[in-house]
Amino acid sequence: MSSIVAEGYNAFETEQAPTGVVKYLRTPNDVLALIQSGRLKDYIILVRGGTTTFLAPVLSMGATGILTMSGAPESHLGILSREFQTPCVMTIGLTDSDSRYRPASTDDAHFEAIAQRLEGKRVRLDCGDDHVGRIYLEEIGA
């Protein structure tokens, strides 16, 4: 059993449907700590921006899946996730909330609400559609 918890722009079409526990990376030190832990593959990575530099080591070492709270397939992270074939859903919004990202006019509460809802939860990414990527909340035992 699973239910859609969020959706956003699908960076590229793929039949891959990765699952993992969401880990929110806030700082470059979070990124380096995750790489050094050797547990990168266990997680679906959640980040705020749609740029590549912040996630460079994660992309380089092979992430399972990426969720962003801003950006689009044309953003640098969208381009790189396609080249690495790492499923990536961008500018995600919670399905039970009307709050949506708008460039230059979105306050921190929007990002924190998404992080709070998803961090630590086990999810599955559906990236088969041309435009929309969907995030399913995997219930324990499913």
Place this chain on the structure above:
Amino acid sequence: MSITSKTATYKLRYEPDDDGLRFQRLTYEGNFVGLEPVPDGILGDKMMRRRAKSGVLDSVSKDEVLRRQFTLDELNDLNNYLAWNIWDVLVMRATEGASGMIPRQEYEILAFMHEFYRWPEILRMTTDEVGAQGVMDLGATARREIGTKVNCVHDWCIGAVGFGMGRCGLLALEAIQPDDYVEESNEILKFMQRVLWGKRQDGYILNSQDRYRCRSLEPEILDQLVGELEDFERDEPKHDAFTRFNAAATLLAFLDHFDCRLGLGDTGPYPLPDGRVLIVRDLFTNEEQFHWSDVCDHEGVPHCYTATLAIDADAMGLAEIRVNDISTTFTRPKNYVPYITGGAVFVREKWNTPMGEVRRVALDDLGPELEKLQQATLKLYGKLARMPRRELITNGHWVYFVDMILPHLRLAGTYEKACTDYDLWEIDQRVSNYYYEITKRKFAHEVVPTRIFSGKGYLPFSEKADLRSSKYRWL
């Protein structure tokens, strides 16, 4: 994704009456308030060119390009077209928000304004040194070389960024008025037009004018590249090795250029006799002018890797392919990677390594190259993570301010003169002061995405503007 046989329809995009596909739902208005909104892609190009008052956006002759300056109508047509073109390639990218690593919007806006102030005299000096024909010849070198930064994105940046975004940013900051710096605007745009015309040699300057094609390589160079392709199937190790290498090199190229597109240079699509399409991709993984590239030196990473990608258009069901004016390939469907069925990798050790010394790396030998890329990426990340915010902004600004014209100055032989006589590696006092202004009222975070990348704020020159005008009044 299952690989089933489909039919490519992308060639329909090259029929004169075809308007292309829409890659986004947004539309552009710019200075055409009240008129029909303009979409992206081929239809957008047609609409913008129909609205031009002059012939500058048509296929133009060499004599016109050699002419000393543009008329006011031509300047305004270029301003409007570039504003749409900027929106076309960047409006969706601009949704990416804060990096968490590099304050990109801050360094971008500073660099834009710095370029508008400082580039005109440096580009004029270069034109004086090599002549107008010499500037066109700089562009033409890209027809015979791979691993050259005289490419779509650098050439486009001269006008779209140095003139377009720089002027737009200064107008938004109310540091200039619309009719200021007309002569300087002409200088920048003429340099851009000459380089681009020399590269394309079909009368156009931008890929968007030619249905997003940049088929600039001479046939004999292209034939050599095609002859070096190694073919493979999707499930073969070579496919995995090649695509992983391409991704890793693209990543380092972005990182070495502070998360900007200057590290990547695609040309194409070149149709192959067997129905596939070829993209020739330069990935600039080690720019020697950046002091942080020392980690790339340490790992033995070359100036540029060139990857050639042969894409099975039919298997993919390719409906449209765009090599846009910032040298980036986008397709519909979006995911072309599984359909890459041939590739090759070449190494150009330094920016001026002769073409005869460019070497190919067999796909079976990419493992050590991938290791170099990964190590350099990790080390560069650690280096950037330790940089203070001010240093990140300053360095990012250098990437834009210097690298966008560096390839042209190098080839013209004027780079050293620009450094010594024109203080290229100094920051103008006006721009230094703007550092403290751009964070007020969220200027950098709002103006860059909402005005510059949205195509708004590119105010025209008025009928009263004088082609000789610089900035005469500070009131």
